[in-house]
Amino acid sequence: FITFENNKSVKKALLKDKTYIGSRYITVEEGKGSSSSEYQRKADIMDIPEGCKIVIVKNLSYDLTEKELGDKFRGCGDINSIR
Numbered sequence: 001f002i003t004f005e006n007n008k009s010v011k012k013a014l015l016k017d018k019t020y021i022g023s024r025y026i027t028v029e030e031g032k033g034s035s036s037s038e039y040q041r042k043a044d045i046m047d048i049p050e051g052c053k054i055v056i057v058k059n060l061s062y063d064l065t066e067k068e069l070g071d072k073f074r075g076c077g078d079i080n081s082i083r
Helices: 007-014 066-076
Strands: 002-004 027-030 054-058 079-082
Touching (some): 007 027, 007 054
Antiparallel strands (some): 002 079, 027 054
C-alpha cells in the first residue's frame, strides 16, 4: 500500500498499472477511502473518489525493498507511507 499526499498523485500512480518493477509485471489499484484494508479495483469505478490517497501494488517480488517501490512511484507525488 502506498499512501500519497493527495489524490492527484493517485491518478499518476494508476498509470503505472501493467508496468514492470524489475522482471515482475505489477498491478496498481486504487485504495478506497482512507483505509488501506479496503480497496476497489480501478476497473470497477470511473472516477477516483474524493479523498482517495492510497494505491495498492500487487505482484511484487518478496525481496523488493520499500526504497525500490518508492523509487517507482516517487514521480507521482509526495508519498506519506509505504506498507
